[in-house]
Amino acid sequence: MELWFTEQHTDNVTFSIKVDRQVYSGQSEFQRIDLFDSLEFGRFLTLDGYMMLTEKDEFIYHEMIVHVPMNVLPDVKNVLVIGGGDGGAVRELVRYPSIEKIDLVEIDAKVIEVCKKYLPQTACKLDDPRVSIHYADGLKFVRSKKNEYDLIIVDSTDPFGPGEGLFTKEFYGNCFKALTEKGAMVNQHESPFYPKDAVAMQRAHKRIIDSFPISRVYQAHIPTYPSGHWLFGFASKNYHPIENFDAVAWKKRELKTNYYNDKIHVGAFALPNYVKELLEEV
Ligand code: AAT
CATH class of the missing domain: 3.40.50.150 (Vaccinia Virus protein VP39)
Structure with a gap:
């Protein structure tokens, strides 16, 4: 099964990256923290489901x-x-x-x-x-x-x-x-x-x-x-x-x-x- 990270950019637009594997997932006092590996963008960090950074860009x-x-x-x-x-x-x-x-x-x-x-x-x-x-x-x-x-x-x-x-x-x-x-x-x-x-x-x-x-x-x-x-x-x-x-x-x-x-x-x-x-x- 394919795994994709998808972020809603507007009500009508989403942005998706195909994920190799989930590296980390946790909930802090402030936000949900996730790390994924992807082929196109390398490892990337999201907070509360929003993209913070990818290794590639x-x-x-x-x-x-x-x-x-x-x-x-x-x-x-x-x-x-x-x-x-x-x-x-x-x-x-x-x-x-x-x-x-x-x-x-x-x-x-x-x-x-x-x-x-x-x-x-x-x-x-x-x-x-x-x-x-x-x-x-x-x-x-x-x-x-x-x-x-x-x-x-x-x-x-x-x-x-x-x-x-x-x-x-x-x-x-x-x-x-x-x-x-x-x-x-x-x-x-x-x-x-x-x-x-x-x-x-x-x-x-x-x-x-x-x-x-x-x-x-x-x-x-x-x-x-x-x-x-x-x-x-x-x-x-x-x-x-x-x-x-x-x-x-x-x-x-x-x-x-x-x-x-x-x-x-x-x-x-x-x-x-x-x-x-x-x-x-x-
Ligand atoms: N360097 C690119 C990544 C970020 S992360 C922004 C960081 O700000 C997060 O680690 C978050 O925990 C921290 N942060 C949020 N609010 C506060 C605050 N009030 N005081 C101190 N730190 C805070 C930036 C991403 C930009 C996303 C653009 N879409």
């Missing part, structure tokens, strides 16, 4: 959420990652020697435990000495922080369940406070394509532009997320994601990447007209 998401801000902000030392218990964002961050400290705030200890065991491709750097793991709700964690982080990466689930608070005005305001003068926040910003996702994306955008003087949206192609067209938000106090992009420094670093490069950095901020209109509407 996670590089796109993690490179774009990390390398874009890291090549705009100068001399990043302290980083806060909220969510991202799979470790993919941390894996990309530890490639920068300037970074002295990474606080990873993941609400669900079970996600980290399971990813360490079954997803070494992303979790491989969670034991780096610069990384401190905090099992806490990101919304609460940032409340008490002031002028502490050069970069905040919001690598969260979608705006329902435990991730809901990470799309609120209160949260963005507290991230602003937690950042240093040169600081920026980057978040996974949902998809513009299907109307239900676009509404969440617009709501997040409105709240971010109300909280930060500079804010731009950029895009990437992520095959296993709804519609495959995904957005990220870059919001900062002083640094502009294109004007302050340091392409020379990026090239000097000689980091090997599979998606991100200097042309993609600039090009990712060029948005289709319908997306621009959705963002202007808010």
Whole structure:
């Protein structure tokens, strides 16, 4: 018998991956956690039945959420990652020697435990000495922080369940406070394509532009997320994601990447007209 993982992307659209075998299934205090092996996408992680990452395409998401801000902000030392218990964002961050400290705030200890065991491709750097793991709700964690982080990466689930608070005005305001003068926040910003996702994306955008003087949206192609067209938000106090992009420094670093490069950095901020209109509407 064939086994398929199916995610409902809209009431009328599903996305399915043929599964070789189920690797893990468990229920944590916060969500249901599943891991599957597939021929096409390798091993993949779902939370409450929603796709979080696959071995095959996670590089796109993690490179774009990390390398874009890291090549705009100068001399990043302290980083806060909220969510991202799979470790993919941390894996990309530890490639920068300037970074002295990474606080990873993941609400669900079970996600980290399971990813360490079954997803070494992303979790491989969670034991780096610069990384401190905090099992806490990101919304609460940032409340008490002031002028502490050069970069905040919001690598969260979608705006329902435990991730809901990470799309609120209160949260963005507290991230602003937690950042240093040169600081920026980057978040996974949902998809513009299907109307239900676009509404969440617009709501997040409105709240971010109300909280930060500079804010731009950029895009990437992520095959296993709804519609495959995904957005990220870059919001900062002083640094502009294109004007302050340091392409020379990026090239000097000689980091090997599979998606991100200097042309993609600039090009990712060029948005289709319908997306621009959705963002202007808010
Ligand atoms: N790196 C790509 C994978 C993710 S996982 C997002 C993580 O955020 C999950 O491990 C989840 O447990 C954690 N999380 C959810 N809410 C909170 C919270 N309030 N505080 C801290 N961590 C939280 C992102 C997938 C994006 C999916 C896009 N469709």
